[in-house]
Amino acid sequence: MHIEVRNLDKHFGNFHAVKDVSFEIEKGRLIGLLGPSGGGKTSILRMLAGLEQPDSGEILFHGERVNELAPQERGIGFVFQSYALFKHMTVFDNIAFGLQVKKVPKQTIKERVMELVELTGLKGFERRYPHQLSGGQRQRVAFARALAPEPQLLLLDEPFAAIDAKIRQELRAWLRELIERVGITSIFVTHDQDEAIEVADEIMIISEGRMEQKGSPWDIYREPSTPFVASFIGQSTLVDDPSELRGFEAEVAASQAKALIRPEYIEIGSERDFSLLSATAAGVVKHVHFRGSEWLVEVEVGGNVLTTFRSLEKETLQIGQEIRVLIHRVYLYNEERSWIVENP
Numbered sequence: 001m002h003i004e005v006r007n008l009d010k011h012f013g014n015f016h017a018v019k020d021v022s023f024e025i026e027k028g029r030l031i032g033l034l035g036p037s038g039g040g041k042t043s044i045l046r047m048l049a050g051l052e053q054p055d056s057g058e059i060l061f062h063g064e065r066v067n068e069l070a071p072q073e074r075g076i077g078f079v080f081q082s083y084a085l086f087k088h089m090t091v092f093d094n095i096a097f098g099l100q101v102k103k104v105p106k107q108t109i110k111e112r113v114m115e116l117v118e119l120t121g122l123k124g125f126e127r128r129y130p131h132q133l134s135g136g137q138r139q140r141v142a143f144a145r146a147l148a149p150e151p152q153l154l155l156l157d158e159p160f161a162a163i164d165a166k167i168r169q170e171l172r173a174w175l176r177e178l179i180e181r182v183g184i185t186s187i188f189v190t191h192d193q194d195e196a197i198e199v200a201d202e203i204m205i206i207s208e209g210r211m212e213q214k215g216s217p218w219d220i221y222r223e224p225s226t227p228f229v230a231s232f233i234g235q236s237t238l239v240d241d242p243s244e245l246r247g248f249e250a251e252v253a254a255s256q257a258k259a260l261i262r263p264e265y266i267e268i269g270s271e272r273d274f275s276l277l278s279a280t281a282a283g284v285v286k287h288v289h290f291r292g293s294e295w296l297v298e299v300e301v302g303g304n305v306l307t308t309f310r311s312l313e314k315e316t317l318q319i320g321q322e323i324r325v326l327i328h329r330v331y332l333y334n335e336e337r338s339w340i341v342e343n344p
């Protein structure tokens with residue numbers, strides 16, 4: 001289903017929870033709503049579902065306004081963080097529930113449930129009760145139940161938040177595959193950037209009720225449109241003192257921009273590691289921290305402490321050691337625009 005949201009606005013009392021949010025979603029896409037807690041993600045999802053009414057703005061499914069439709073008339077499936085399965089019903093009956101409500105013929109229900117049991121990898125578990133399942137299995141039942149009535153939009157609110165890290169990792173891959181196979185337009189809320197990057201075709205970054213940016217994970221990572229996005233997706237350091245940013249200092253000063261740097265665009269080494277033409281700056285190693293597959297290094301350049309990574313093979317750096325620092329790329333933001341500058 002094609003989704004369009006125009007100028008959605010919502011207050012709770014005096015609190016402005018959703019501020020003029022607009023977006024479009026193509027049919028069959030998997031969208032991640034990502035942002036800090038309290039930013040308004042769930043409120044947007046609930047308005048799409050019809051569980052909450054916007055103060056103003058329009059919601060269109062297939063180009064038709066649905067603001068006035070009740071939740072059950074919108075053709076939506078839900079999966080929430082808490083499993084919300086019926087405890088006294090078997091897996092089969094949980095999945096069949098929405099179809100029974102719709103008075104679908106028994107034989108059709110049976111076929112549809114078995115199809116979903118197969119699709120969600122729950123074959124052999126049909127007669128079990130929720131308490132006889134693991135957290136991951138219960139959440140798969142929740143997906144099967146949501147998909148059973150063949151909704152045209154699937155809304156997922158932190159579907160894996162209650163599940164431990166290893167299983168959550170497996171479920172992410174599983175979800176991607178499931179959504180691809182079913183081909184259903186889906187929106188999921190998360191505050192976990194790794195989850196959004198791994199699972200979503202497109203991410204919408206929501207903060208303080210506003211849409212900060214929408215795009216593919218790769219585009220957002222490469223070209224974060226605000227300092228908030230640059231620090232929320234991936235790592236970056238805000239530069240306090242641009243005077244020592246060799247190669248960028250003139251541009252930063254002239255445009256009165258905020259400058260952010262990602263770790264992978266900072267290269268460190270000794271004098272002989274760089275060509276004489278490179279605009280390196282003098283730095284001092286402040287902190288070195290082992291992260292498993294690499295070292296995280298904090299290096300002081302002028303009044304800034306920049307974070308970068310170094311691979312394992314290289315010799316260990318000493319705290320206080322003087323090194324050269326080459327910055328390859330800087331993200332700049334001022335009142336008017338955002339742009340990227342590369343060191344030649």
Ligand code: ATP
Pocket residue numbers: 012013015017035036037038039040041042043044189191
């Ligand atoms: P989280 O990740 O914590 O769920 P979120 O981004 O989904 O956060 P929302 O749940 O949409 O954020 O909440 C946005 C803000 O609106 C919060 O400050 C919340 O306290 C407030 N809010 C949400 N629902 C209500 C309500 N029914 N009444 C009053 N305030 C509400």
